[in-house]
Amino acid sequence: MVTQVYSMGLYGMEAFPVLVESDITRALPSFDMVGLPDAAVKESKDRVRSAMKNCGFSFPEGKVTVNFAPADKRKEGPIYDLPLFITILRATGQLTEDPGRSVFLGELSLNGDLRPVRGILPMTIGAQENGFTRIFVPEQNAAEAAAVENIQVFPAKNVRDVTAFLCGNQQLTAAKPVSAPPEALDHTLDFADVRGQVQSKRGLEIAAAGGHNVLLIGPPGSGKSMLAKRLPSILPDMTLRERMETTKIHSIAGALPSDTSLVSVRPFRAPHHTISPSGLSGGGSMPRPGELSLAHNGVLFLDELPEFSRNTMEVLRQPIEDGVVTISRVSGTVTYPCSVMLVAAMNPCPCGYFGHPTHPCTCRPDQVSRYLSRVSGPxxxxxxxxxxxPPVNFESLSGVQKAEPSSEIRKRVNAAREIQNERFRGTPITCNARITPDLLNDACRLSPAGKELLKAAFEKLGLSARAYDRVLKVARTIADLAGSTDIEAEHAAESVQYRSLDRKYWERRR
Structure with missing residues (x-):
């Protein structure tokens, strides 16, 4: 007798239904699995055998054949323990009830307890989209799965809970979505803690308002890392779509805390400079998200940028431009979103004091040149x-007056993002940094004075076409913060000054 139970599989961001079939025949005892199972799936037979024995069920003595359909897609992970348990019970007649349009997900312990698995949110979304009406998941994954509407989510601690519910002997309460607590949006790192650095904080406010990438350059101890770590505290509120996207990626990577429904605070990822290109972009035989994708809708902070390997830095170029990272393997191609704010920090030279007003630089010109050349022009x-x-003076450090808190800066950032949301309503664009070339001229209207200033800057600084576009987008954000419809000369002038560092330092190395 062949019995069938539904589960879900995952490849990249996409979930697909998996039909778990079992057939038991009279023969010498054996257990065969087909349908491209990986090692973790194959090991499930031992977990299922022990769980059955310890939960009071009988494991079949004959030949057991299990098929995971579709057979041309690889199945990985321990998520098939629970559906395998249920289908064998049905094949042996120990469970007679038909689960119908139900999906089963979960890893089993040897005593039958259900353990959490990764990827629950995208698989629950996939189950709902494929017409399933209910899904059984481990208790720790219930909050995550319950974020999906129009499907009943039944959490269970043990397989006995699932079988008793299917037999009608016990009730399971469907999980309800958990709202993000207000305190989850509070930040312990606040811009009020940063003394001085008024211009630097102004630059980060502009970056947060428009979703722009940032390079912080200055001597050691000037506060580059301190500023970067406080950037999430002024980023705009996450939309529901952004929360769902971010949670899906963290769920797939197994980085979502247990009992978490949806990620409500923008991610901040700060990988060490020894990270590999695959660790940054993602990879593996079954490609998983890297740091770029884990920072989706948040901040990717690269401290000591020149210390990263050249190959690792160059991995960033296309994903930053496109907002997605594509990983190709023999088994197929996976695309993960990576719409991030890239924030990089570096010293101006190996000793860190090139251009310092009081501390002399000890580096030779060729050392400065080699150090700066580690960051490519593209x-x-x-x-x-x-x-x-710049370095902070004593008066700023010893002052008793607190600086402007993040909450006040965040209000201005949210107001600027509201202007952008209205401007790009009906398009996939979410902020000024993502303006496409076809909309650039319409979205970034220049006043006559602003146009003249940008023309002079373009000719004098020798900006590339990409740099010009980015100057224009930053100027659009500055105008939004000022509540101006057109980009005026003062907005363009402030935007141009944020391109001066590549001229100041990179010209001196030649």
């Missing part, structure tokens, strides 16, 4: 704002 072009972070 990557530098993709960093919209180059912000100089």
């Amino acid at each position: 990557l530098l072009d993709r960093l919209d704002l180059h912000i100089e972070v």
Whole structure:
């Protein structure tokens, strides 16, 4: 007798239904699995055998054949323990009820307890889209799965809970979505803690308002890392779509905390400079998200940028431009979103004091040149704002007056994003940094004075076409913060000054 139970599979961001079929025949005892199962799936037979014994069920003595359909898609992970348990019970007559349009997901312990698995949110979304009416998941994954509407989510601690519910002997309460608590949006890192650095904070406010990439350059101890770590506290509120996208990626990567429904705070990822290109972009035989995708809708902070390997830095170029990272393997191609704010920090030279007003630089000119050349021109072009972070004087450090808190800056950022949401309503564009070339002229209207200033700057600084576009987008954000419809001369002038660092430092190395 062949019995069938539905589960879900995952490849990249896409979930697909998996039909788990079992057939038991009289023969010498054996257990065969077909349908491209990986090692974790094959090992499930031992977990299922022990769970059956310890939960009071009998494991079949004959030949057991299990098929995972479709057979041309690889199945990975321990998520098929629960559906395998249920289908064998049905094949042996120990469970007679038909689960109908139900999906089963979960790893089993040897005593039958259900353990959490990764990828629950995208698989629940896939189940709902494929017409399934209910899904059984481990209790720790219930909050995540319950974020999906129009499907009943039944959490269970043990397989006995699932079988008793299917037999009608026990009730399971469907999980309800958990709202993000207000305190989840509070940030312990606040811009009020940053003394001085008024211009640097202004640059980060502009970056947050328009979703622009940033390069912070300055001597050691000037506050580059401190500023970058406080950037999430002024980023705009996450929309429901952004929360769903971010949670899906973290769920797939297994980085979502247990009992979490949806990610409500924008991610901040700060990988060490020894990270590999695959660790940054994602990879593996079954490609998983890297740091770029884990920072989706948030901040990717690269401290000590020149210390990253050249190959690792160059991986950033296309994903930053396109907002997606594509990973190709023999088994197929996976695309993960990576719409991030890239924030990089670096010293101006190996000793860190090139251009310092009081501390002399000990580096030779060729050392400074080699150090700065580690950051390629194309990557530098993709960093919209180059912000100089000067050393802080004693008066600023010893002052008792608190600086402007993040909450006040965030109000201005949210107001600027509302203007952008209205401007790009009906398009996939979410902020000024993502303006496409076909909309650039309409969205970034220049006043006559602003046009003249940008023309002079373009000719004098020798900006590339990409740098010009980014200057224009930053100027649009500055105008939004000022509540101006057109880009005026003062907005263009402030935008141009954020491209001066590549000229100041990169010209001196020649």
